[in-house]
Amino acid sequence: MERVINTLSKNLSVWGRRALVQTSDGLASLKDVVLDNGNVLLSRARIAFSDASSTTLRAIQSRFGSRR
Structure with a gap:
């Protein structure tokens, strides 16, 4: 029995x-x-932020004119 248990x-x-x-x-x-x-989510967030930033920049430039 001990052998079976072991x-x-x-x-x-x-x-x-x-x-x-x-x-x-x-x-x-x-x-x-x-x-x-x-x-993947972080990459998508970076892309979305970049798109939003460029869209915002274009909107500001069209509103106030591009000062170069």
Whole structure:
């Protein structure tokens, strides 16, 4: 009986380690996806800000005239 318990506890340890590794890999993959999506959103925000800035500048120049 003790041998069965030892074998089961070793197998549970192996399964536990495998589960932890798989969970860790899954979280790392999820983190990469989140970072990629964050970078995409940041790029889109930069583009939108740049577009808004140039539109605002053109509006100001047309309102007050371009002083060069």
